[in-house]
Structure formats: structure tokens, C-alpha cells
Amino acid sequence: MKKHILFICLLATVAATAQVDRTKAPKPAPAREIKIGAYQTFTLKNGLQVFVVENHKLPRIQFSLQLKNDPIYQGDKEGYVEMAGTLIGTGTKTRTKAQLDEEVDFIGANLSTSSDGIFASSLSKHSTKLLELMTDVLYNPAFSPEEMEKLKTQTLSGLAASKDNPSSIASTVRRALVYGKQHPYGLSTSEKSVGSITLDDCKNYYNTYFKPNNAYLAIVGDIDFKTAKSLVEKYFAKWTPGEVKNPTYALPKEPAKTYVALVDRAASVQSVINIGYPVELKPGTPDVIKARVTNQILGGGFSARLNQNLREKNGFTYGANSALNSDNLIGNFNASASVRNEVTDSAVFEFLSELKRMVNEPVTEQELIAAKAEISGAFGRSLENPSTIAGFALNTARYNLPKDYYNNYVKAIDAVTLADVQATAKKYIRPENAHIVVVGKGADVADKLKKFGEVKYFDIYGESYVPTKASALPADLTAEKVIAKYIEAIGGDKKVKEVKSLKVVYKGNAMGTELVLSLQQKAPAKSIKEISGNGMTFSKSVSDGKKAFVEAMGQKPPVDAKLQEVLIFDGSLFKETAYVGLGAKASLKGIETIDSKETYVVEFTMAQGEKMSEYYDKQTGLKTQTVQTVKGPQGDMLITLKYDNYKDVNGVRIPHTLSQSQGPMNLKFEASSVEVNPVIDDTVFKVQ
Incomplete structure (x- = not known):
């Protein structure tokens, strides 16, 4: 029977299709009516506007407190508003950050703060405890000097990474040009602005703008209106209102011509x-x-x-x-x-x-x-997300939209x-x-x-x-002479040749996780490089001088002859002294200005055709960075490794700061220990 029904339906479809004029686009169906979930609203005497969206599908609740004011022009202290928002959530006058985090975790909740407000969510049965924690953060932020210093350090680390991210750079420059630096949208946080931010700046932002008459509270989840109103009155009615002035700014203009x-x-x-x-x-x-x-x-x-x-x-x-x-x-x-x-x-x-x-x-x-x-x-x-309804309610109030918008x-x-x-x-x-x-x-x-x-x-x-024209290469300068100056700069040919092994441990941070970069090398081209954190090995590369392998998150991808050659070459103790023996050739490509300094660019070409560029400071002779292009699923990707903070260790200068950028990922490492000529057993470099 099902086959007969299917056949009849098919005939009907064919018949209908035969009558369609395919030279004309079909007329779209009329817009279907969208039914948006209802929300209820009320306002406390202190001016706090509250929106309640009931959704009883899951036993969860969320409270979102959002400030009304427009962005603030921060001038030469750009970044203090964002810092203030983060600091609010790093402990209260009665709870340290650790205690606050522990209480939040105990009820399986989320609690986060920003310059725009506070967000909290949990199971609905924990609503009372959640609001107790949320309002403690709201009313009693500790503004700890120690947390401020931690935040500054994290901010500076992020800025250092973004300086090598072309997309971040493009965004920063675009905002500066489109809006101008006299407009809040035109500024970007910098190392200089972070250095000028004080704890009082953050406190002043909080005291000026965190007012009930300058805020909306959206409540979404497994709660009825009566209960929501009762809880809001209990926890937010005592919040003291105050005058909040909204600044005005000159309108940015487009350029007269492109x-x-x-x-x-x-x-x-x-x-x-x-x-x-x-x-x-x-x-x-x-x-x-x-x-x-x-x-x-x-x-x-x-x-x-x-x-x-x-x-x-x-x-x-x-x-x-x-x-x-x-x-x-x-x-x-x-x-x-x-x-x-x-x-x-x-x-x-x-x-x-x-x-x-x-x-x-x-x-x-x-x-x-x-x-x-x-x-x-x-x-x-x-509309499947109930938070969307709350967002619509806030937008309707904030922008004075028609109720049926x-x-x-x-x-x-x-x-x-x-x-x-x-x-x-x-x-x-x-x-x-x-x-x-x-x-x-x-x-x-x-x-x-x-x-x-x-x-x-x-x-x-x-x-x-106004860019300055790069100096012309001296007619008699060669790659070999640039390399010789580098060897002299790090200690001289005799000292460098005396180095038979090297062990360096670098430490860095990525999104709150401490990373350890361990590097062991043995002349001429044995090496092991490992990046780990939280007890896990994220990546490892090993070379015994003739063969090599890589490992990422426990997986060993296949290594072809070209990649193997790159791993061996890049892992050599001093590639500038080892390249000839490894079958590579060096050529001087020119002068480029990197970070306001002129550098000589030497390109090393390996026997299989892979290339790697090394940059050497024209004045000091020291190597400033290594650049390599690798092919990835999204096309060519540039990997840049910068060297800085050279220090003498047993007569040889070793870079104590490494900064690596690879696509959107940027990492910075500082040396915690450096050993010249340590005893390293060859079994460490075993290629399996």
C-alpha cells in the first residue's frame, strides 16, 4: 500500500511540475508569522529595570545584569574600563577570589563579570545562593592590588601576542582610522596605556557607572514572575542609585577619497x-x-x-x-x-x-x-534560545523600539x-x-x-x-660574512665550537595554562623539543641527526623526507655552523626593517628544496628571528620565532626570550634554566 501511495504522490508532483513556467523564479511564500515568547517587566524604586522570561523546559536559571551607558572614552588609560570589569569578579570584601570560585563551583554555577555588567547561572534550586554570590560581587568588590597586578601581567602578555597577529593589527589600525583616536571606538589598549592604569581608575569606573538606574536585569529560566520579583526586591532593592551622565562624541567622518x-x-x-x-x-x-x-x-x-x-x-x-x-x-x-x-x-x-x-x-x-x-x-x-527573548526585551528598552518590533x-x-x-x-x-x-x-x-x-x-x-628607504646591501657582503658576524656576536668561533650540548627550559602561558618548553640539543644535529602543560605533552619533535619524528597530543603524523630534513636542520645545535654538513646552502636575500631595526635576511635552502629564513641585526649581528612558511589546510602559514634578551652563559650568549607566532596562535617563553655542555645520553634522541 505504501508503494502505491508513494507512486500516486510522485505522479501528482510530476503533473504539477509540468505546469510550472521554469523561465520565471517562483514567487516566495508570504512571510510566516513569528510567535515570540512573552516576557514580563517591572522597575524597582531605585531605577533598576527588570525583564523576566519564563522557560520551564530545564531546571536552570540565569541572571544577566547589563549597564545602559554608552562606551567611555579612556584616553591614554585605554583598557582601564575592561580591567575594572574583570577586577569586580576577583574577590569581595568578605570572600577571596579562591573562596568565591569555590562557592560558585560547589553549586555548579557560572559567575562572570565585565565592564558591561555581571552574568550568573545555575540550577534553579540554587537561585538564592547564586544571587547571594552575585550581589556580594556587585556591592562589595575588593579591588585587590595583587589581582590588579596579575591582570596587568595577563593583559601585557596578550598584547605581546597580538602584536604579531596580522588580523589583530588590521583591526586595531582600522578602528583608529575609521573612528579616530578622539572616539572611544578608535582606541586600542597598548603597553603604554596599561602602564598608566591605576587601581583608583578602576574603582572610579565602578563607583560612577554601576548604578541601578543605569542597569537592566534580565532573568531567564525556570522561575515564575512572582518569585522573580520577590528575589529581585530582596537582593537588589538596597542598591543605591546615582546620577550617571552619558557622554557625547563628535561623529567620525569617512575620508574625502579612498x-x-x-x-x-x-x-x-x-x-x-x-x-x-x-x-x-x-x-x-x-x-x-x-x-x-x-x-x-x-x-x-x-x-x-x-x-x-x-x-x-x-x-x-x-x-x-x-x-x-x-x-x-x-x-x-x-x-x-x-x-x-x-x-x-x-x-x-x-x-x-x-x-x-x-x-x-x-x-x-x-x-x-x-x-x-x-x-x-x-x-x-x-528563538530556540530563551536568552534571545531577553535580548529582544533589553534592545526594545535600550533603543526605544516599537513593542512589536x-x-x-x-x-x-x-x-x-x-x-x-x-x-x-x-x-x-x-x-x-x-x-x-x-x-x-x-x-x-x-x-x-x-x-x-x-x-x-x-x-x-x-x-x-614616513618609511625610510632600506640601506643598500654592501657589494662585498655575503651570507657567510653575516653568519660570521653572528657567531662573533654570541661569543666567537672558538667558544661556539666548545659547545657540544645545550639544555634550556623556557616557561610561558597560554589562556591561563602554564606551558613549559624544554629544549635539548647535542652537536651537530641531535635534538628534542617538547611543549607541555598541566601534566600533558602537547607537542614533541625528536631528531637523531639522521631521522626525525613529530608527535602532537599523543599522535604521530607521517613525516616525509622534506619535513624530516627541516626537523633535523632546525634542531641542529647552531645551524649557522652545521648547515654545510647538513647539505644546506645559504644566500643573502636583502635588508628588511623588522621592529624598527634593519636586519640582514639569510635564506637557508635544504637539499630537498625546503627553505628557512634567518634575520640578523645589522648593528649587533645577533639573530632576531626565524621565519618559515609551511603548507596547511587553509593554505600557506607563516611561523615566526623571535629571539630576544640574549644573556651570557659560560661565554656564549643565549636568547632568554622566545616569541612564536603561528596563525592566530602567539606564545611567549622566558628561560628559567640554561645549561651549556650538560651530559645528555644519546638514548634521549632515539627516533622510534
Whole structure:
């Protein structure tokens, strides 16, 4: 019977299909009505606005306290607001951080703080205890000097890592140029600003802005309105209100004409491209929904124009996208991608071409239908999370939206027309008035980028400068002479030859986990390098001078002849003295300015063709970094290892600070022990 039913259904489908005119796109179904869960609200006498979203599917509860004020301009103390938010959660006047963490863990809860407020969640049966802890943090932050110093150290460590991350650099420079450094959005935390932050700065932020009349409280989960109101009155009614002034700022303006802001990173094999400018687009205004649809077509997803052009058609990148954002102070447009150096100018050309096409040509009906479907689908899926409803309630209050704004959201999306999209593009897409930020190798890309406007140079903090022309290589200088100067700089040929083995232990930190980098080497090319933490070995490479293997998280991937050669070469005790015996060749490639210092670049080419570049300070002769390009699933990846803080150990200068950047990962290590000529048994270097 089932087969007969299936056959009948199939016939009906075929018959219906035969009558469809396939030369015309099918008309989209009318927007379905979205039913958004209800929320209830009340306001305490002290001004705290409370929103309650009941959801009894799971016995869980969450409390989210959010401040209302706009961002604060922090000037030369940029970063203190974020520090204040973190410090609030590092202990109270009656509980140390350890005690607070223990009590939170005991009830299986989460409790976090930020400059925007406090978030807490747990099983609903622990609501009372959770609020006790949450309000202790709210009313009685300890602002411990010791925790402040820890936080500063962590912040500086993160900044050190971000200095070598091209995407972080591009973001910093883009914000500085799009908003200007007199606007809160234009500033970025720096080592200098961290050094100027005091504990009083953090206390003043807390005392000024953590007021009930400057806050919303969203309660979501397994609780009824009556109980929620009773708990809020018990724990938050005593919170004292106070005057909170919202600052105003001059509106940033787009540049008079498009230009290129180049951040020169001499070792880069890829360029990070950000094209952006400010736009006056406030939440809740009629253009917001039209802008959402317009950007979805341009760069809002995989099937959007930018990605289809730069990735699918041209193969320049693994992903290109754009965003047209609304904001209560000032919105912005940004389009971005990471591309190979050799196609940087071509990628910028395609970006600008797509922006111009968006302005000058109507989009197709198919593109509009697809964009609406993607947006509506994502909106519908977001409603599965009850926190979304609380977010809608907060936005409605914060931006004075119509009460039915989100109930009618899908209908508003569906009402956007082809004419609306082009009108919105003409208003907000400005290829002629954009900052084109490129973080890449200036020697490879600068001249080719001039066709898009003046090329201006900026450092990693967004400060402009006029580049100085690199010195010409002396006619008689060779790679061998650069290497000889390096050997002399670290102790001289005699001392270096006396070193038969070396053992160094470095310590670092990654996301709160202490890492140990252990390095053992024995002349000429035996080595073992191991990174571990929390009792686990994350990675290990071993070379016996003839064979090598690598291990990552307990797994041993296959090692081909080329990689084996690289591991042996890179693990050699002093590769500058060992390279000839290992069959490698050295060539002097030029002079590059790295971190404001001129360096000689020597390229070592191994017998199998793999290459590794070493950089030597022109003045001191010391090696400053090693750069290698490796192939990964997302294309070529640059691995940079920087050497600093050289110290004399038994007559030989050894770098005591190592900084490694590999894609988005950045690690910094400090030497905790260094042994020259220790006894190391050869069995340590056994390759299995």
C-alpha cells in the first residue's frame, strides 16, 4: 500500500511540475508569522529595570545584569574600563577570589563579570545562593592590588601576542582610522596605556557607572514572575542609585577619497585586507533592516557576492565577507579577507568592483529571495534560545523600539524590495570614500596598491609615519660574512665550537595554562623539543641527526623526507655552523626593517628544496628571528620565532626570550634554566 501511495504522490508532483513556467523564479511564500515568547517587566524604586522570561523546559536559571551607558572614552588609560570589569569578579570584601570560585563551583554555577555588567547561572534550586554570590560581587568588590597586578601581567602578555597577529593589527589600525583616536571606538589598549592604569581608575569606573538606574536585569529560566520579583526586591532593592551622565562624541567622518593604509610586515606571506568607513545608522531606524538585507547579498554569507567572487571564482582567499553595522553612537561598514601577497592588489580590485556593482546595478530577484530566506531562517533558529527573548526585551528598552518590533521582524525583512536594496546601497556603500587597510609585506604589495589611491604607512597602533628607504646591501657582503658576524656576536668561533650540548627550559602561558618548553640539543644535529602543560605533552619533535619524528597530543603524523630534513636542520645545535654538513646552502636575500631595526635576511635552502629564513641585526649581528612558511589546510602559514634578551652563559650568549607566532596562535617563553655542555645520553634522541 505504501508503494502505491508513494507512486500516486510522485505522479501528482510530476503533473504539477509540468505546469510550472521554469523561465520565471517562483514567487516566495508570504512571510510566516513569528510567535515570540512573552516576557514580563517591572522597575524597582531605585531605577533598576527588570525583564523576566519564563522557560520551564530545564531546571536552570540565569541572571544577566547589563549597564545602559554608552562606551567611555579612556584616553591614554585605554583598557582601564575592561580591567575594572574583570577586577569586580576577583574577590569581595568578605570572600577571596579562591573562596568565591569555590562557592560558585560547589553549586555548579557560572559567575562572570565585565565592564558591561555581571552574568550568573545555575540550577534553579540554587537561585538564592547564586544571587547571594552575585550581589556580594556587585556591592562589595575588593579591588585587590595583587589581582590588579596579575591582570596587568595577563593583559601585557596578550598584547605581546597580538602584536604579531596580522588580523589583530588590521583591526586595531582600522578602528583608529575609521573612528579616530578622539572616539572611544578608535582606541586600542597598548603597553603604554596599561602602564598608566591605576587601581583608583578602576574603582572610579565602578563607583560612577554601576548604578541601578543605569542597569537592566534580565532573568531567564525556570522561575515564575512572582518569585522573580520577590528575589529581585530582596537582593537588589538596597542598591543605591546615582546620577550617571552619558557622554557625547563628535561623529567620525569617512575620508574625502579612498586611500590605502599599509602596515608593512616584512615577513608576511599573506595580506590582511580591511575596507571600512563610518556610517550613520542607528538601531531601530527604518534603514537597519534594509541594510541587513543589502549586506547579506554583498558579503553576509558563503553564497554572497564577495565570497563567490574572491573565493569561488578567483581562489584568492578562504573567505571574504562584509558587515554593515548599526550602533547607537556610530555605525560602520567593513569588508575583509586574507589573501596571498601576490594577489593583494587583485583582491582589492575585486572588493571595490563588487562595492561599485552593488551601488550601480540592481540585485537580482533570486539574490533578494535567497538573502531574505537566510536572514529569516537564522532569526527563527535564534528563538530556540530563551536568552534571545531577553535580548529582544533589553534592545526594545535600550533603543526605544516599537513593542512589536521583533514580532514583525520577518515581515519587515520580507517587505524589502529590489529598489530598497539599491537605494540602501547608494546610501551606505561608498567605494570612493573608504580606508583600505592592508597588513602585508610592503616590498611585495605597495607599488601595486597605488592604483587605488595614495599609499600611506601606519604602524601597528595606527600611527602614521614616513618609511625610510632600506640601506643598500654592501657589494662585498655575503651570507657567510653575516653568519660570521653572528657567531662573533654570541661569543666567537672558538667558544661556539666548545659547545657540544645545550639544555634550556623556557616557561610561558597560554589562556591561563602554564606551558613549559624544554629544549635539548647535542652537536651537530641531535635534538628534542617538547611543549607541555598541566601534566600533558602537547607537542614533541625528536631528531637523531639522521631521522626525525613529530608527535602532537599523543599522535604521530607521517613525516616525509622534506619535513624530516627541516626537523633535523632546525634542531641542529647552531645551524649557522652545521648547515654545510647538513647539505644546506645559504644566500643573502636583502635588508628588511623588522621592529624598527634593519636586519640582514639569510635564506637557508635544504637539499630537498625546503627553505628557512634567518634575520640578523645589522648593528649587533645577533639573530632576531626565524621565519618559515609551511603548507596547511587553509593554505600557506607563516611561523615566526623571535629571539630576544640574549644573556651570557659560560661565554656564549643565549636568547632568554622566545616569541612564536603561528596563525592566530602567539606564545611567549622566558628561560628559567640554561645549561651549556650538560651530559645528555644519546638514548634521549632515539627516533622510534
